[in-house]
Amino acid sequence: MSFVTDTMAARLKSTIWPQAGATSIDVSLSTPAVAMSLASDGRTIQVTTGGEKSSTNSYDMVFNTTALGPLQQMDLSGLNLDRDILDGIRALSYDRATKVAINFNKRWWTGFYPNADAMHRGGGVSSSDFPLGFTVYPSWDNGDGTNVLIASCAWAQDASRMAALVPDYTDPSTPTPSYAGPIAAVCLEGLVKLWAGRQEAPTLKDLHDYYITHYAWAWSHDLCTCGTFALFGPGRFQNIYPNAHYAWISGALDSVLFSVIKFLAARSTESPDVATKALKLLASDSNPDKKHFEKNERGEHPEGDERLAYWCAEASAMK
Structure with missing residues (x-):
């Protein structure tokens, strides 16, 4: 199962992907995140890692990709998250x-x-x-x-x-x-x-x-999963909606896609064309105006359905 993550790490380290001259990024191993909080200026996020080389670093944006079990074990008090989000992290269950x-x-x-x-x-x-x-x-x-x-x-x-x-x-x-x-x-x-x-x-x-x-x-x-696949019951999506393919690898791809969309849309005030570019990520070449969403048609890619990703972003209150 490490094939996917090993490939991702190799791509990040590459200087020719996604294009020649790309910055090489090393993935830090054995440095679990133990806490996240807003910095005093309210504009950056501080992430504290544990392990042998414990440290705290500041970032403009953080995409958390852990399962909800490990996420609940982190100290998130400094993020001032809404109670609904914290309840969702605690209540959404994973089967064994x-x-x-x-x-x-x-x-x-x-x-x-x-x-x-x-x-x-x-x-x-x-x-x-x-x-x-x-x-x-x-x-x-x-x-x-x-x-x-x-x-x-x-x-x-x-x-x-x-x-x-x-x-x-x-x-x-x-x-x-x-x-x-x-x-x-x-x-x-x-x-x-x-x-x-x-x-x-x-x-x-x-x-x-x-x-x-x-x-x-x-x-x-498993310390990294605290469970196997998502098995959410009725009413469990009331406070948090993860993706349309939860419990599958394609669901992880959905989450990545609409999280990036939400991030870009949130920055639209800084750059007016960012929101437009974000929506284009969800539109196929033949349907740049998202008509396939309005017609309730399936997107281009079976394992990363653009229409469902757009719907998930909307369900997660993307404006």
């Missing part, structure tokens, strides 16, 4: 998810899909009421010798119960992963039950013989 990936020495599941073509032979998803939740079988084989199976993808309460079995991999005293470990044992036993009765179904001994290692992760225990 726990995943367990197991690497085997063979793709023992491929024979269960005899009708699949050669390229996709062995792909699919199983669901059950076992602790496993969902089991995801990869539909590719790139020949690198890895045979990783997402043995368990659990949500909600199932995820919480599986999370209790996830070890602390940073603790030196944590035993080396083995098929006898609590969470691996639950998964392997579940896989045997899942395929019981099928021709050539694996036995528990078979899976022990095929087992190489495993890794488990609970997003509810």
Whole structure:
């Protein structure tokens, strides 16, 4: 999952993107933001970072991109935010998810899909009421010798119960992963039950013989997320509206787009043409006057729908 962020960091560091002569920007790592506040002049924002190199720096504009859980843990008292915004940060919820990936020495599941073509032979998803939740079988084989199976993808309460079995991999005293470990044992036993009765179904001994290692992760225990995907209930959008594709990567793109639009529009008094340029970011080349918004038509890009982004900006009180 670091592919996206690594690519972003590389682009920021580049001196030829988005154009030749661009300023190279280094991304600071291991410097979590712990507080944000307005400076005494009321025009800049001070951001305090923790970690080994704690410091406070001032910025003209700050775009916060954390999940709401980590945001709530920051000291935001100096921003003088409205109570509605603080309630939104506190109340909007994230569901739980726990995943367990197991690497085997063979793709023992491929024979269960005899009708699949050669390229996709062995792909699919199983669901059950076992602790496993969902089991995801990869539909590719790139020949690198890895045979990783997402043995368990659990949500909600199932995820919480599986999370209790996830070890602390940073603790030196944590035993080396083995098929006898609590969470691996639950998964392997579940896989045997899942395929019981099928021709050539694996036995528990078979899976022990095929087992190489495993890794488990609970997003509810992740300091950077404090949860998995957004799962907002009725009335949760009353005080804050994040985007039209919440819980998806495309939602993150939406948030970036309309946040930039709102920022540029807010600066329109300083530069009269800024608001016009901001709206052009949401208008396609064939519809520069935003007619596709008025006709309720979809924008140009399926993963970053301009019409929905514009609607989100309006719903967030952009004037």
